Amino acid sequence: MCAFVWMCRLTCLILLIDYGASKAVAKPNVILLFADDLGYGDLTMYGHPTSTNPNLEKMASEGLLFTQFYSASPVCSPSRAALLTGRYQTRSGVYPGVFGSNSVGGLPLNETTIAEGLKAEGYNTSIIGKWHLGVGKDNEYLPTRQGFDSYLGIPFSHDMCPCLVCFYPNAPCFDKCRTGESPCPLFQNEKIVQQPADFLQLTENYVKGAESFIKTNANKKAPFFLYMAFQHTHHPQFASKTFTNSSVRGKFGDALNELDWAVGQVFQFIEDAGVKDNTFVFFTSDNGPSLLRQIRGGNAGLLRCGKGTTWEGGQRVPAIAWWPGMIRTGKTMEVAATVDVFPTLMNLVGGKLPNVTMDGVDMAPILFNNQKSNRDFYIHYPTNPDKTLGVYAVRWQQYKAHYHSHGGLCPDFYPDTMCRSNYSLHSYDPPLLYNLHNDPSEIYALDVKEYTDVMKEIEMVKANFEAGMVWGESQMDRGSNSSYDPCAKPGCTPFPSCCTTNSFIEPDMSLHV
Numbered sequence: 176m177c178a179f180v181w182m183c184r185l186t187c188l189i190l191l192i193d194y195g196a197s198k199a200v201a202k203p204n205v206i207l208l209f210a211d212d213l214g215y216g217d218l219t220m221y222g223h224p225t226s227t228n229p230n231l232e233k234m235a236s237e238g239l240l241f242t243q244f245y246s247a248s249p250v251c252s253p254s255r256a257a258l259l260t261g262r263y264q265t266r267s268g269v270y271p272g273v274f275g276s277n278s279v280g281g282l283p284l285n286e287t288t289i290a291e292g293l294k295a296e297g298y299n300t301s302i303i304g305k306w307h308l309g310v311g312k313d314n315e316y317l318p319t320r321q322g323f324d325s326y327l328g329i330p331f332s333h334d335m336c337p338c339l340v341c342f343y344p345n346a347p348c349f350d351k352c353r354t355g356e357s358p359c360p361l362f363q364n365e366k367i368v369q370q371p372a373d374f375l376q377l378t379e380n381y382v383k384g385a386e387s388f389i390k391t392n393a394n395k396k397a398p399f400f401l402y403m404a405f406q407h408t409h410h411p412q413f414a415s416k417t418f419t420n421s422s423v424r425g426k427f428g429d430a431l432n433e434l435d436w437a438v439g440q441v442f443q444f445i446e447d448a449g450v451k452d453n454t455f456v457f458f459t460s461d462n463g464p465s466l467l468r469q470i471r472g473g474n475a476g477l478l479r480c481g482k483g484t485t486w487e488g489g490q491r492v493p494a495i496a497w498w499p500g501m502i503r504t505g506k507t508m509e510v511a512a513t514v515d516v517f518p519t520l521m522n523l524v525g526g527k528l529p530n531v532t533m534d535g536v537d538m539a540p541i542l543f544n545n546q547k548s549n550r551d552f553y554i555h556y557p558t559n560p561d562k563t564l565g566v567y568a569v570r571w572q573q574y575k576a577h578y579h580s581h582g583g584l585c586p587d588f589y590p591d592t593m594c595r596s597n598y599s600l601h602s603y604d605p606p607l608l609y610n611l612h613n614d615p616s617e618i619y620a621l622d623v624k625e626y627t628d629v630m631k632e633i634e635m636v637k638a639n640f641e642a643g644m645v646w647g648e649s650q651m652d653r654g655s656n657s658s659y660d661p662c663a664k665p666g667c668t669p670f671p672s673c674c675t676t677n678s679f680i681e682p683d684m685s686l687h688v
């Protein structure tokens with residue numbers, strides 16, 4: 176009913192106010208756990224036979240597991256832009272593709288992020304981990320400029336720098352990654368505290384940062400928002416001493432074990448700090464698995480293709496909501512998406528959404544009342560959205576119509592040719608139509624002539640949506656400038672390989688205190 180948010184903002188607002196008065200407790204803490212390239216089939220709860228993720232299993236058993244949850248893009252930066260703004264990446268301009276370490280652009284500063292929304296409600300806000308929404312000239316796009324009070328992390332994918340040591344004790348990474356760029360910088364707020372970042376210590380450092388942030392704010396009785404955006408399980412896989420060789424699933428399994436451990440630690444910290452009853456936790460992933468990495472990449476389970484495609488495997492991701500005693504437990508088949516997180520949180524805390532076109536809808540009916548989702552369609556844009564081609568696929572009720580597709584990050588020998596990197600753009604007229612309720616793997620295309628009513632609805636949804644799309648100027652088209660590569664020793668030569676701190680140093684966690 177609130178599908179066309181721009182047409183019915185008033186209705187939605189009334190629902191929010193109504194709900195807010197009846198259910199919400201005062202300012203719950205919010206923790207958003209975000210995995211990287213973790214596919215629909217990678218966790219035990221979604222059927223992986225040899226993963227071990229006891230802490231995420233526990234979270235799911237005490238919370239609500241989504242079976243039809245979508246990320247906004249099949250790749251990283253646009254997906255994160257949409258998560259944090261509640262708007263498709265085409266509006267904010269975070270397309271095509273992803274930001275590099277020396278990109279000129281970033282998430283435009285006039286976009287309102289979840290952190291800014293919650294900060295306005297008195298929250299202390301922190302991001303730990305991967306940002307990937309730009310660094311830019313003189314740090315102009317770092318999260319500290321987008322509503323986050325503090326930051327600890329590598330601000331982009333950790334393969335966007337030379338990859339050195341990935342496994343204990345001194346084992347090299349699977350490949351060398353980008354040797355021409357500066358060593359991976361670990362930022363604390365706007366300062367580089369370790370370069371290259373020590374992968375063997377990285378997750379532990381993230382966990383220490385989370386502990387200190389949670390403790391400090393719980394002690395102050397200040398509501399807090401922690402956005403924990405793991406580097407795991409993006410290529411190259413890495414793990415500390417404890418998790419090297421810890422999984423029968425190999426390097427991906429080791430990395431996933433470390434991620435799961437970190438999730439467990441975060442739950443331990445909210446319990447120790449006495450805020451467990453008043454903390455809403457949400458877990459999901461930025462996009463599907465990178466099939467290109469073969470056995471070191473993730474798995475989309477029964478879904479078609481993976482990262483970089485608008486097939487289900489590219490964008491349907493694991494998701495769990497957790498708030499025992501407050502939200503429902505079990506499983507939901509309702510369709511929801513990362514763009515829904517912002518409106519849901521603002522409702523939860525009784526805050527106001529920015530006065531912009533929102534693509535997200537409030538998930539409260541799903542979380543609290545076992546009711547139908549406010550969302551009755553979902554739009555798929557590719558890695559490289561293009562005004563001429565427009566929307567690639569439309570999910571409406573149980574149906575999904577593909578208007579265009581191309582392959583993703585996937586080897587040329589992958590069995591399904593349509594997933595392969597070398598599968599070029601194909602357009603479909605009539606569209607390829609699937610019923611995802613009885614064909615989640617998108618194998619058996621329906622005869623559209625027998626579904627004229629369904630196609631009529633889908634065409635209408637698509638036309639309305641596209642008529643309301645105001646494209647933001649592409650941030651990626653602003654290009655890159657090698658002098659923007661983050662460097663701990665500005666001005667050093669030979670740049671950027673000289674940008675190292677003398678040795679791996681322990682970041683100073685007291686900055687969070």
Ligand SMILES: *[C@@H]1O[C@H](CO)[C@@H](O)[C@H](O)[C@H]1NC(C)=O
Pocket residue numbers: 283285286287531647648
């Ligand atoms: C941000 O600024 C750009 C450039 O002026 C403008 O096109 C865009 O609409 C603005 N976005 C928002 C959310 O205000």
Ligand SMILES: *[C@@H]1O[C@H](CO)[C@@H](O)[C@H](O)[C@H]1NC(C)=O
Pocket residue numbers: 343344419420
């Ligand atoms: C992990 O396993 C490999 C292969 O068996 C072995 O060479 C390596 O020493 C092991 N590393 C650790 C830290 O146990």
Ligand SMILES: *[C@@H]1O[C@H](CO)[C@@H](O)[C@H](O)[C@H]1NC(C)=O
Pocket residue numbers: 530
């Ligand atoms: C929201 O923005 C529109 C135009 O962008 C403006 O007409 C309207 O007055 C604004 N509403 C509020 C409550 O600020």
Ligand SMILES: *[C@@H]1O[C@H](CO)[C@@H](O)[C@H](O)[C@H]1NC(C)=O
Pocket residue numbers: 587588595597598599
């Ligand atoms: C993709 O690569 C495979 C393996 O090299 C080749 O057999 C196939 O023809 C290629 N497909 C296209 C569309 O180029």
Ligand SMILES: *[C@@H]1O[C@H](CO)[C@@H](O)[C@H](O)[C@H]1NC(C)=O
Pocket residue numbers: 312656657658659
């Ligand atoms: C790159 O950035 C530097 C420093 O701001 C500037 O002097 C230079 O002109 C830029 N190069 C390009 C190609 O824009």
Ligand SMILES: *[C@@H]1O[C@H](CO)[C@@H](O)[C@H](O)[C@H]1NC(C)=O
Pocket residue numbers: 298299300324388391392686687688
């Ligand atoms: C947020 O908390 C940090 C410490 O965790 C503190 O330094 C900072 O001043 C706080 N910011 C706000 C806006 O309360």
